[in-house]
Each structure stands twice: as C-alpha cells, then as structure tokens.
Amino acid sequence: MQPSSAFxxxxxxxxxxxxxxxxxxxxxxxxxxxxxxxxxxxxxxxxHEVHLPAQSTFGDLKKLLVHKTGLEPEQQRxxxxxxxxxxxxxxxxxxxxxxSKLLLLEGTASKEKKLEEARKQNEMSKASEAVAGVRAxxxxxxxx
Numbered sequence: 361m362q363p364s365s366a367f368x369x370x371x372x373x374x375x376x377x378x379x380x381x382x383x384x385x386x387x388x389x390x391x392x393x394x395x396x397x398x399x400x401x402x403x404x405x406x407x408h409e410v411h412l413p414a415q416s417t418f419g420d421l422k423k424l425l426v427h428k429t430g431l432e433p434e435q436q437r438x439x440x441x442x443x444x445x446x447x448x449x450x451x452x453x454x455x456x457x458x459x460s461k462l463l464l465l466e467g468t469a470s471k472e473k474k475l476e477e478a479r480k481q482n483e484m485s486k487a488s489e490a491v492a493g494v495r496a497x498x499x500x501x502x503x504x
Contacts, residue, residue, distance in 0.1 A: 399456060401438075403429055403464040414456075419447030421462075431466055439463040 394415040401408045401421075408428045412421060422433035429436070438445050440454060440462050456462070 394452070397451070397456070397458040397460070399451070400459065400461045401425060401464050402461065408464075412451075414452045414458075416451055417447060418445040418449050418451065418454075421451065422447065425464065429464065431464075435467050437465045437467050439465065 394413050396411055397414045398409060398411050399421070401410060403425075406429075408425065410421065410424050410428075412424060418438050419433065422436045422438060425436060426432060433447070440456055440460070445454060
C-alpha cells in the first residue's frame with residue numbers, strides 16, 4: 361500500500377528555513393515523520409513558530425531552533441507542560457499537538473560560560489586601557 365502524497369514530503373521540505381538541518385538524517389522515520397504540526401516556542405521575550413513532522417523528537421526540534429535562537433542544542437532546555445523533555449522523546453508520544461506551546465530556556469552551564477567570557481573580556485579591556493595609558497606616558501617622556 362502506497363502512503364498518501366501528504367506523507368511523502370521529506371522533513372527538510374517542511375521546515376521554514378532552507379538552511380535548517382535535514383531531519384531525515386536526524387533520526388526521524390524514513391516515511392516522512394507523519395503529518396506536519398506547528399509548535400510555538402517561547403524563549404524569553406521571543407516567540408518562534410516551527411513547522412515539523414509530528415513524529416519528530418525534541419532533539420530534532422532543538423536542531424531547528426539553533427538558527428532562530430543562536431543556542432546550540434546542548435545549550436537548550438525544552439519544557440512541555442512544565443516538564444523538561446529529553447532529546448530522544450518523540451513529540452507526538454508526549455502529547456505535543458498542532459499549535460502546542462513549549463518553553464525554551466538556556467542551560468545554566470551556557471549562562472555561566474557566557475558570564476565567564478564577559479568577565480575575561482572585561483579584564484582584557486581593562487588591561488588594554490592600562491597598556492594604552494603606559495604608552496601615552498612613555499610617549500610624553502620620549503618627547504622631552
């Protein structure tokens with residue numbers, strides 16, 4: 361029995377962005393992953409609408425969110441109905457349906473890493489200013 365043409369689309373053709381990862385290689389079934397659903401993902405003040413096959417995993421959804429949020433999948437924490445979901449869990453098996461709402465939070469390790477990078481950048485900036493001050497003093501002394 362041939363599947364209907366509605367189910368023969370490849371998952372990559374269902375994504376909103378042509379640069380989105382090909383879900384066929386990201387662990388979804390070869391039959392196209394079932395009907396397409398639209399999920400709304402809240403990330404801070406931003407809201408992202410994502411179209412993907414209902415049988416996709418939360419890991420697949422994270423891969424699609426990378427280009428929208430700038431967060432790599434390992435930096436993302438996805439919640440549905442107040443519970444954090446594992447990357448290998450399937451959306452449809454966890455009750456995610458068309459127009460469902462999910463919450464995306466940045467992982468604490470990612471936040472700590474960004475804070476550490478900002479602190480290092482601040483230190484480098486201060487050191488650079490100090491070197492510039494010393495150079496200015498040396499230039500003044502060499503002109504005498």
